[in-house]
Amino acid sequence: MRVVAAAVCGLLVAVGMVAVAAPAQASGPLNDHAAAHGKFIGNAVDNYELADSAYPPVIASEFGQLTPANAMKWDATEPNRGQFNYARGDEIVNLARQNGQTVRGHTLVWHNQTPSWVQNLSAAELRTALVNHITNVVGHYEGQLYAWDVVNEALNEDGTLRNSFWLQKLGEGYIADAFRAARAADPDVKLYINDYNTDGTGAKSDGMYRLVQSLQAAGVPIDGVGFQSHLAVQYGFPTNMRQNLQRFADLGLDVAITELDVRMQLPTSSAKLTTQANYFRDVTLACLAVARCVGVTMWGYTDKYSWVPDTFPGEGAALVADANFQRKPAYTAMHDALAGGSTPDTTPPTTPGTPVASGVTATTVVLSWSAATDSGGSGLAGYTVSSASGAVLGQSSTTSVTLTGLTPSTQYSVSVRARDGAGNLSTASGSVSFTTLAGSSSSCRVAYSAENWGGGGGFTAGVTITNTGAAAVNGWTLGFSFPSSQRVTTPGWSATWSQNGAAVTATNLSWNGTIAPNASVSIGFNGTYSGTNTAPSVFTVNGGTCG
Numbered sequence: 001m002r003v004v005a006a007a008v009c010g011l012l013v014a015v016g017m018v019a020v021a022a023p024a025q026a027s028g029p030l031n032d033h034a035a036a037h038g039k040f041i042g043n044a045v046d047n048y049e050l051a052d053s054a055y056p057p058v059i060a061s062e063f064g065q066l067t068p069a070n071a072m073k074w075d076a077t078e079p080n081r082g083q084f085n086y087a088r089g090d091e092i093v094n095l096a097r098q099n100g101q102t103v104r105g106h107t108l109v110w111h112n113q114t115p116s117w118v119q120n121l122s123a124a125e126l127r128t129a130l131v132n133h134i135t136n137v138v139g140h141y142e143g144q145l146y147a148w149d150v151v152n153e154a155l156n157e158d159g160t161l162r163n164s165f166w167l168q169k170l171g172e173g174y175i176a177d178a179f180r181a182a183r184a185a186d187p188d189v190k191l192y193i194n195d196y197n198t199d200g201t202g203a204k205s206d207g208m209y210r211l212v213q214s215l216q217a218a219g220v221p222i223d224g225v226g227f228q229s230h231l232a233v234q235y236g237f238p239t240n241m242r243q244n245l246q247r248f249a250d251l252g253l254d255v256a257i258t259e260l261d262v263r264m265q266l267p268t269s270s271a272k273l274t275t276q277a278n279y280f281r282d283v284t285l286a287c288l289a290v291a292r293c294v295g296v297t298m299w300g301y302t303d304k305y306s307w308v309p310d311t312f313p314g315e316g317a318a319l320v321a322d323a324n325f326q327r328k329p330a331y332t333a334m335h336d337a338l339a340g341g342s343t344p345d346t347t348p349p350t351t352p353g354t355p356v357a358s359g360v361t362a363t364t365v366v367l368s369w370s371a372a373t374d375s376g377g378s379g380l381a382g383y384t385v386s387s388a389s390g391a392v393l394g395q396s397s398t399t400s401v402t403l404t405g406l407t408p409s410t411q412y413s414v415s416v417r418a419r420d421g422a423g424n425l426s427t428a429s430g431s432v433s434f435t436t437l438a439g440s441s442s443s444c445r446v447a448y449s450a451e452n453w454g455g456g457g458g459f460t461a462g463v464t465i466t467n468t469g470a471a472a473v474n475g476w477t478l479g480f481s482f483p484s485s486q487r488v489t490t491p492g493w494s495a496t497w498s499q500n501g502a503a504v505t506a507t508n509l510s511w512n513g514t515i516a517p518n519a520s521v522s523i524g525f526n527g528t529y530s531g532t533n534t535a536p537s538v539f540t541v542n543g544g545t546c547g
């Protein structure tokens with residue numbers, strides 16, 4: 001047998017001279033391939049999942065690091081004041097020890113999954129409880145963990161500090177206090193700040209950058225930044241992810257992908273699964289390209305156990321194996337990226353032509369431009385249109401876009417950048433200026449109300465459009481712009497809903513297109529949000545701003 005194997009091996013080497021890559025290691029586990037790059041692939045595990053006998057063997061073989069999905073959160077470790085419970089956390093730590101894996105502690109200070117006794121404390125007592133909690137929990141695990149997510153999700157989408165009970169009662173100093181208490185309790189564990197929607201460049205990521213710099217300037221012991229990377233195929237790949245990781249690394253910090261998943265609207269399709277696979281590949285390549293990126297942790301392995309369906313109604317299939325533990329294209333893509341089948345694409349596309357504006361109305365404009373090209377190997381993925389201030393006004397996969405939800409009587413100066421499949425962004429084109437028309441403002445009124453679902457993340461909105469003019473409206477399109485990161489979950493009801501960037505339009509169905517004077521139509525949708533679910537402030541009907 002040995003001789004035969006050697007002969008086959010020799011043949012492979014010979015073939016390898018002309019073929020591209022030797023397939024010898026093709027079936028190796030993810031973490032083995034990552035380890036060859038000095039990095040790890042990790043997984044978030046919830047205790048109850050371990051009862052499924054199919055799962056622990058996969059956890060043991062594919063991963064080099066574990067994160068407890070819930071077991072180390074405040075509601076698990078200190079459900080009542082001064083009463084600590086480490087049973088579930090210890091179970092994950094013991095499993096990791098048996099498997100030879102490192103553990104990332106998650107998480108000490110967060111606005112979610114924190115018991116009400118904490119939230120009800122006075123400011124002075126809250127500060128004492130914060131330090132006491134960290135001292136005990138970090139102390140219990142001293143020497144056993146690789147890293148702690150000390151502070152989780154402290155930022156708003158615009159990069160300012162989240163107005164949580166922590167900020168309200170303790171001011172921004174709660175973040176520094178938490179890191180200092182953690183360092184005092186374990187001098188060696190890596191201390192991270194962790195957040196979502198900071199994976200690419202943008203306002204939130206800039207806010208994280210400023211926050212980390214100010215912590216460093218104040219001598220706060222921070223070692224790393226965690227990028228959750230909860231992605232969705234329908235929202236696009238984060239802009240310039242590799243460059244974004246690199247700028248944090250350049251501050252002298254470790255960076256880590258801490259909670260990777262890529263959800264999609266169900267049902268799945270082969271196109272969505274392919275996009276998902278590309279995202280898993282490109283996140284992996286971004287980490288591989290940044291020396292201080294220590295590893296990629298996914299928020300679960302099998303779609304059987306994922307937080308997504310419970311949190312984002314209608315979405316799912318976010319992980320690399322399906323509910324029957326069968327590997328999906330995402331697994332293969334990640335595996336092949338780690339095994340060296342592909343090299344990172346770091347070449348941005350060329351600069352697209354200066355856009356030409358036409359068909360300006362009070363709230364919309366049509367822009368078109370000449371195409372960019374991409375030679376980096378991940379192909380041109382689309383274009384992003386931004387205002388002079390950098391706000392993204394629209395995205396397009398073609399060389400034109402209709403911007404909607406603009407403010408009447410306003411001058412805009414916009415430019416366009418091309419994006420490739422790895423998230424590299426071209427330089428901005430020349431800019432074009434146009435001024436939106438004055439909107440008529442008297443003939444409609446819009447009432448908007450949103451109700452958040454318990455648990456966060458989802459909401460239901462009802463919108464009532466009233467015709468306050470003297471003439472009937474025959475056919476209508478409602479327009480508004482979300483102020484934060486809300487998304488309409490189509491289809492919605494009683495209108496055809498669509499969303500482009502922040503801009504939302506709803507067009508009448510055949511049965512409710514006519515609105516008599518003083519009459520109303522009521523429409524609605526389910527949506528998702530993160531951070532604060534602020535209602536839109538300006539509504540238009542057929543381009544005119546409503547009073």
Ligand code: XIL
Binds near residue numbers: 046069070152259307
């Ligand atoms: C999720 C868990 O996976 C769920 O089981 C739980 O019900 C809610 O929290 N960002 C985080 C994680 O930092 O702690 C969250 O985990 C997912 C989003």
